[in-house]
Amino acid sequence: MTDLGLAADLSATTERHLECIGQADEYGAIDLLLGLLDEGVPAERLLLEVVAPAQRRVGDLWAANEWSVAREHGATAVSERAVAAVAAKVRTSPKDGRVTVACSDGEYHQLPTRLLAEVLRLRGWQVDFLGASVPGFHLVTHLHQTGPDAVALGCALPTRLPRAHATITACQAVGVPVLAGGLGFGAGGRFARKLGADGWAPTADAAADLLQAGLLPSFPAPLETLPHLADARYAQLVKGRAGQLSRTMRALTAAYPPMASYSDQQLESTADDLGHIVDFLAAALYVDDVPLFTDFISWTCEVLRVRGVPSASVVLGLCLLRDELHDLPRARDILAEGIETARSAQ
């Protein structure tokens, strides 16, 4: 490896990569990365210091309403192809260790998980990458068939946590330890610990280090139940979701005059937003964590603000939802915090 490879500051490259993917310029992006690879920049640095930060920027640009959904998705697809091109260029010889890498059930943000898969492969692991939204049952079948040393489970959104929990439990039940990663597991991986994952890592390279150091148990520790779930509020909320949503929509239409002139599509978007709020509320109940919900509310207020929707409407929606959930005290407490957050965002 040359000094150039180690010393080069890749932030300018990140900008150029972002430019390429923003224009869906697949070959521009691939040429850029492969060129640097030829110059001796290690593949792992290209993935983690160019592709990953550019992808975070893509998310920010969408949130700020600077990029459309189409542009965001197009850019992500191009990034995926660029990652594939880099991965294909670098030959590795897998050693004995085998890891299964998958996104949790319902999780479609696959690029971060894919980057982990490629980093592990570059480090000499035999990797089975199962891609986006892997149902727990399929994952377990795969584990029986291939017998890996560990599962690396990616989760980008906390709303997937209940299903991720079921997947973690199922993997552990067949004797395979689970390494959790991704923003969905919360800052510092606090939800990974709570849901009984055997390990957590904030970044792909940290995850690879952790696996290489043999820090996961060869047989997962017995599981604890989550005591706060005993009140069954989570189950109650999920079960009643449809009814709560349609009643809250009706109440919102009555209470928020601008909605009278909404198009069908706008109404559907509003219903979607409310649905997300309920899903985050359910996730917050599931892991018993208020910041999970309030962080989401701040983010939503910001996303809606740049799209010309005032936070007042979020406050209103949350208040109506709180009225709707009169028999779920723990949910109401979390909603009250959310209302405070939305108010202070105004």
Place this chain on the structure above:
Amino acid sequence: MARVRPGSIPASISELSGRHLEDPSQNRTGTPDADLLRAVMEASGEGVVLCDAGGHVIMVNSAATRIVPGVTPGLPAAWGAVAVLFDRSCPVGESRRVTYGERLIRVRRETFGVAHHAWYLSDVTADHHGSGHLPGGCRRSEFLVEAGHRLSASLNTRRCARAAAELAIPFLGDVAMVLLPAEHRKARWLRATAGVAGVEEGVIAAAATGEVPGLVEALDGFPPVPSRWLDPAQAPGWLLPTGFGPAAHILVTPLPGTGAPAGALLLARRTGGPPFDEKTESLVRVFAARAGAAVSAAMLYQEQSATNAILTSDLLPPELPVLDHVELAGSLRASQQAGLIGGDFYDVYQSGAPVPSAPHPAAGIPVPGDTRSPRTSAGDREYGPGARGVRGREHAPLVILGDVCGKGARAAVLAGQIRHSLRTLLLLEDRPERLIELINLSLLASTAPDSYATLVLATLRPGDDEHLLVDLAVAGHPEPLILRADGGVEEVTARGSMLGALERIDLDPATVDLAPGELCLLYSDGITEAFGGATGREMYGMDRLKAALATCAGMPAEAVVQRLEQLTTAWLGHGEHDDRALLAIQAPLAGRRASAPRTGSERSASRTRSGRSAAPVRHPGTAVREGGR
């Protein structure tokens, strides 16, 4: 003790086997048969008595027979004096201790659906008397309980062997090696060493097993030779880890399987360590019996899933080929939890395309799920009529997406037949209308029940100015949608009858002209008829699909397919769903067509078709495959 509670795990083995017992014809991918179920039960450290809704015994493992010898398949479990153990008025899932004769038995009942329940029995007499009563006995039983728990967790041979090696140290020896039965004159081993993290793995020539006294006999399943008869000085180098030094004592124990022997367990102790006494040898035999049952169940499972994978490999969606001037992306999600296959299908045909071949040399690692490994090499990129290297009749590239009546394996077989018929027909015929007529006739002639199908057949031709012309024949299938560059979405007017019902079919084909970036979407009714949404009961519907597609203008085909799949998955929520298929045909944008072929840019799903270790590792249930360039 943490234990696999079948009811709490999504679609666990127990649930599967429950289904299997109800309907033997539904043996889907990975579904165990009765032999396997028996082997799995045998591998459990607890006694297991599986009963039907009427309380009649279906299956009983030998651990249970040791505790209650009278329990017999076919008869009620609760019978005579034994009835005290099998009291169905006690709550499900709760352990209770019951005095049975002079012994104390721990009993728990678990239910599997309405049709089955099982009793889990352990003899806890010794625990009850306290550890002082039986010196070492408590530790022994703790060891065996832990062993039963860990050994029964996995159905993977390597994991089972690894668990056996790890469990054996340091309790039984300083080094434990599990040697698996030889395959192709090679035997795989896993070795754990006291004080060293992890396990070592390797392979030795089967002939080398003769270097350890007693090992050949053990691998043949003959009873173990007492340790004192084995000369540790004769142990070959491969038996012990480097730096371990000479072993003072070795013990070779067969792993008895449920059919054939499941390998052998080799234990060694250091110089200065105690010899293997008779008590230890008998404990090792008990342990080896459990390890052998677990390894044997795993081997059976691996063999079955490997066979199953071969049988179903042609029913999985194909990897999409790389075509010039066309961008293809597809996604298929089968409805059935256990199955990867279903009644929705798509395929792509090009003349002169090579038969699916061995994976690309770089394909050490399978990448299921989002593989876009092209089946063609750069030299095979000729496009349309006039392509060279033709093996049969030359024809323009042809894309098909269809849906046969029914779900699961039966539907998948019929879908596979249609795909193969078309491959053969294309050797003789390339007119879309005629192809559809012939498929209709073959479905009418089919002996399978309900052999109806709907499909879209799309022929791809290059147009002027980088345009792509798509000739569409639609037979009873939902009309394809066109996404224009400006975000406009159109329904294709092509219509036609479904296939397999009537001898005479009507077709009204249509041709679509796609400018660069524009896209034609084929989909199955599982997409539009997905029930879910805010209320959970609403149909996704054509309008939503069109609105969703309109937001995809400017995206590459694979991003469009991923987004639509994601949106419909979110719509479905946790609800049950039908098979869902999507296939996008796009005229690529000029900027995406510069250089850098994608050939080999991805690793292909490896499809080793022999051996029990290398089952295909395609992502079950989902397949977003991409092609084009």
